[in-house]
Amino acid sequence: MFHLHLQEDSQAPFYLQLYAQLQDQIREGKLLYGSRLPSVRALQTHFNISKTPIETAYQMLIAEGYIVSRPRSGLFVMNELQQSIASGDDTATRELISPDNMPPLPIQPKPIIDFRASRVDAAAFPLRLWRRSLQESLESHALDLGAYGDPQGEYSFRATIADYLQRSRGVHCAPEQIVIGSGIRYAASLLARLLGDAGTLACEDPGFAPFPDYFRKWGLNVLPLPARHIAARIGNTDAGAVYLTPSHQFPTGSILSYGDRERLLQWAYSRNAYIIEDDYDGEFRYSGKPIPSLQSLDRAGRVIYIGTFSKAFSPALRLNYLVLPEQLASRLKTERLPLDAPSRIDQWAMARFIEQGHWFRHIRRMRSLYGKKHDRLLERIREYFGEHAAVTGQGAGLHIQVSVKTNRSAADLVKLAADQGVAVYDLEGMLADSGGSGAADPVIYLGFAGLTEKQIDDGVRLLRRAWETALQE
Amino acid sequence: MFHLHLQEDSQAPFYLQLYAQLQDQIREGKLLYGSRLPSVRALQTHFNISKTPIETAYQMLIAEGYIVSRPRSGLFVMNELQQSIASGDDTATRELISPDNMPPLPIQPKPIIDFRASRVDAAAFPLRLWRRSLQESLESHALDLGAYGDPQGEYSFRATIADYLQRSRGVHCAPEQIVIGSGIRYAASLLARLLGDAGTLACEDPGFAPFPDYFRKWGLNVLPLPARHIAARIGNTDAGAVYLTPSHQFPTGSILSYGDRERLLQWAYSRNAYIIEDDYDGEFRYSGKPIPSLQSLDRAGRVIYIGTFSKAFSPALRLNYLVLPEQLASRLKTERLPLDAPSRIDQWAMARFIEQGHWFRHIRRMRSLYGKKHDRLLERIREYFGEHAAVTGQGAGLHIQVSVKTNRSAADLVKLAADQGVAVYDLEGMLADSGGSGAADPVIYLGFAGLTEKQIDDGVRLLRRAWETALQE
Incomplete structure (x- = not known):
């Protein structure tokens, strides 16, 4: 003993x-x-x-x-x-x-290879440079450590982000329009207050459920619309706002076409409605020309843009931002909405990291790294599954979608994979409505950013083994 | 030109x-x-x-x-x-x-000596040790940087806080009852949701206005009660919850008596009401024996305890915590309330800082440092004002209250002080109701944590000069 x-x-x-x-x-x-x-x-x-x-x-x-x-x-x-x-x-x-993501007590077994979409590559985190940024920020702002900061976010950091967004995503804004936050919950809680009188919030189905869920919890009306037809259908609804992931729809991975973007903007102009553009993985596009952000196309101040440091940098840092149209930014002030920016130290450090050029270098590096993993995953799926699986949503972001040719359900496939020590995910919890994904075959989505190329190889091999009998039925 | x-x-x-x-x-x-x-x-x-x-x-x-x-x-x-x-x-x-830290428009001559209560001593921030904690945390958790954490807060950090609270404030709780947050706004937004069906929120008048303001903004009913008589009066109201600063009432600095604590607890037991204990500067008591926290006296799970790292450490870090009674902690889970913990890196670093004993040493050091400033301020007020001013709310916390014997208003005194380059604060914006502070003479409150002893000397001397004519009227 x-x-x-x-x-x-x-x-x-x-x-x-x-x-x-x-x-x-x-x-x-x-x-x-x-x-x-x-x-x-x-x-x-x-x-x-x-x-x-x-x-x-x-x-x-x-x-x-x-x-x-x-x-x-x-x-x-x-x-x-x-x-x-x-x-x-x-x-x-x-x-x-x-x-x-430990389960609550009691302790439960964990899978070995996890295709979770929210993971990013920890080994590629710029540990040394970030440590230095933190250190330099602590030193140069030592005298500010005794004081509260601007609850909207440090002005200098907002100015840095405004400049970055202009250059990389075509987003036009002044620092006054930016609100620094700690994640999507904060963004949702603030927008639920700002858009509380805008009426129904439309959202994508399937889609990122937590955002509309927050609106529902605040007693607001939510209307899920089929993600593929959202631009066509929204005109026939009473929605006053819509929440979208246009760069790489979550979870299907599809990209909102230029035509649909214009249609949505026209709808917003005519109804004085707001479009919430969640550009959660907009930094990652591996081929083709990026489609401009909705915010950059907006000519009437109807688009709210949400960006994050969770995907390209680290979800552990809890740092994101909102870009509000001028009108909403002034309502922030006049209505004295409760704001609470995250650690000033982190804001100073990130501003410095960007200003010194590390951010652009980091993004380039991550784009190449994730591009390789993306290609590897597609190759392996082709190799192990051939005609048995069809990939969609590729070419951008940090996850893809696979529809598997089988009579089994997606939930069955998830379970079979877990028995082989592989965690994959179906659309459960993402269907805002009963509208369904519209797909005939069961759909699984696979995040690849947090896995090594070796783990991607092993993972797909194990998936083939796990689903062997299911494919033959 | x-x-x-x-x-x-x-x-x-x-x-x-x-x-x-x-x-x-x-x-x-x-x-x-x-x-x-x-x-x-x-x-x-x-x-x-x-x-x-x-x-x-x-x-x-x-x-x-x-x-x-x-x-x-x-x-x-x-x-x-x-x-x-x-x-x-x-x-x-x-x-x-x-x-x-720019002042809002229009530009005013920035006061040279600022008795703002929210400032703490930046020069005493343990820069070297904190940098090391950050660095070690980044290294030992390098592999966790790719993943989201527990939205309620890192489990190990919550366990560390539970142990610290038990030892230093007599607060009994399990890690499961702790929610890590980024400030009072987060605490208020969460509690407004958890206590939304508890009915009216009573609060202290004068008091810390932002907390009840958040409740009001969410459409909840708020009832200000005179801070001094809150325990006696609450029984005659329909309040289902009360927000208090019992260790060192903000801003009067008075300490809730043991008898009043028991009376409030009895009220909470009999009504199934909740007491929100904001222990914002509970670490700082310079004389006498500390009165136990309300949470430590609670025998029925009616007290919600709020603690912060803003006063004893740095308001720039944006790190605080809530301790929920078990019943509310399980409602967090069952109702799937939106949680969003701050930076995991900061949480790991603070857990390490506490576990390695730095926190206790830091608190002792700060208590001695602030105790000296506190004594110095009282001495100087006695020396320069004698019978013209009466200090209350001393002996704890990071600010005191001074009532000045004059016919002028508190607003006049603030203005006269500003003309001499000294910023002091009256109760404006803290009176939740028109009940008033009940004081005959104008009341000014002075925070001392962010000033050096020299600045305290100069500040009080300048205040005497500023108020010279006012005292003679």
Whole structure:
């Protein structure tokens, strides 16, 4: 048995005592890489305490990357994480240890290869440059650390973003129109307030559900429309606003045509309606000429543009921005809407990162990296599935969509894949309505940004194995 | 004289004409780096217009980094900003150009000594240790940078906070009850949703207005009660929740008595009501024994506790937390309320900072530092004002309240102080109702955390000078 001892008279609760002792023993190498830890039940019997403190301690160690839970085998010491990071050999353990999306207690097995669309490539994060930006910002703004900043976002950062957007996405705006935020929830909560009197919000079906969900939670009316026909149908509705992902529709990956963009703008002009353009992965286009952003085509201040640093940089930073038409930007002020910008330190650091040219270099690098992964995924699907699968939504963004020729349902395919240790996703939770995706064959979508090329190879191979019988039915 | 010309028949207002011409001349190098600009008065005389458009144009140029204002010298062209950023030589101009904290239009002489309560001591920020925490967190979590975190906050950080709160504030909670946020707006928006069906929100008058304001903006009912009698009066209202600052009432600085705490808890038990305890500066108590937090006295899960890193650490970081009773914590999950935690990197860094013991050392250091400033301020007020002023709300927190024996209004005193270059604050904007503070003499509150002891000395001396005639009336 491990040398663990709990003191009843200690100031520290049991879970912290357990956590600290296990952590120490792992750090000091007393518990070796790969060692199996006693089960929750075994420790419970041994100490005669409830299982909550034991589960809490284990959960903390998992969250911090000290131990890992393997399907149907138990908990294992994984302390080589540190070592592998230092040596750059991060492929072995990376997918095993993912504290981010830990299920709530009790601990459950995790798949090994995860085609989750929200992941990006952590190994490509510009760690050294970002650390330096943070450091320089802390130093040069040392005297500002005692004060609250502008709740709309640091003015200098907004000016930097305005310049960047003009150059890279054709978005025209003044710093006064930009609101710095911490993610799509913040954007949605602010827009629900600003557009509360605009009437119904139309949205794409299938689509990114959390955004319209926020509107619904605030008691506003939401109308899902088939994503492919949204420009044609919206004129026949009472919508006063529409939420769209035109650069690379989520999740189908289709790109809104120039004609549809103009049609939507005409609708917005004639109805005084607003178009919310979520350009979540607009930086990534691997072939062809990018279609201009809706905001850049707008001649009447009807487009609200949302951009993010989550895809091209890191979702861990929680940094995004809204570009409001002038009219809405002044309503922000007159109605004194509650604003709360994220860390000033991060804003200063990102402004510096962009101003020093690192951002453009980083984007170029990521575009090439993700372009390779994108091509690799398409190649492998062709190789392993041939006529059995059809890819759509490729050529841009960080995920594709695959329709698989089988009688099975998408949910079945997800389950079969999970049994082989591969996580793939169907449209569940993305259908805002019962309208459906309109596709005959089941549709699966695959994110590739967070996987290595080797993992993409293995993942597609395992998918073929997982779906072998389904394809023959 | 500069070549400026204003056209009365132009579509552009005067301020935009001035702005555009000055900006062009700076960009084109016609106005050289370091050139002194004409004073507002000089331009006013020259053009025979009001000073507002001139001030506006100058303010815009300052905000955008084209010009800079130097104390007692004037306005200077600073267009090398771009150039110095590009060449990496950014130390020379960096501190001069800080558009982030620009006062709102119109330009006012910036006070030299600002007793603003929201400021903290930037010079005491543990820059080196925080930089190291950030750096170590980035390295040890490098592989997590590609993924979204738990929107409720990183589990390990929540566990660390739970342990800290238990030890320092007697707050009992599990990590599952903690929600990490970015400030009081986030806390208010979440609570407005969670308590939306609790009925009227009672709040302190005078009090911290933004919190109840958020509730009002969401269409909820708000009932201000006199801060001193809130425990006695709340039983006669239909309130289903109350927002309080019991450790050091904002802004009066009074401390809620033990008896009143028990009375409020009894009220909450009997009505199934909620008490929102905003412990914004609970770390700072300079004498006597701290009264236990309301949360620590709660035996029925009726207290919601709000803590922040803005006062003890830095308001620039935008990091705070909510502790929910278990029942509300599970409603978070079942109702799938929109959550959005701040930067994971900051959360990891702060968890590490606390776990390594730096936080406790920092708090002790800050308590001693602020205790000295607090004592100094009280001494100086005694010395310069004697019987003319009475201090209340001392002994805790980062601000005190002074009632001044004069016939003048508090607004007059603020103005007289500003004329001497000292910014002090009255209760304007803090009276939720017309109930008033109940004080006979005008009341001013003074924050001391952001000032040096020397500035405190000078500030009080200047206040005496500013109010000399007012005291004799």
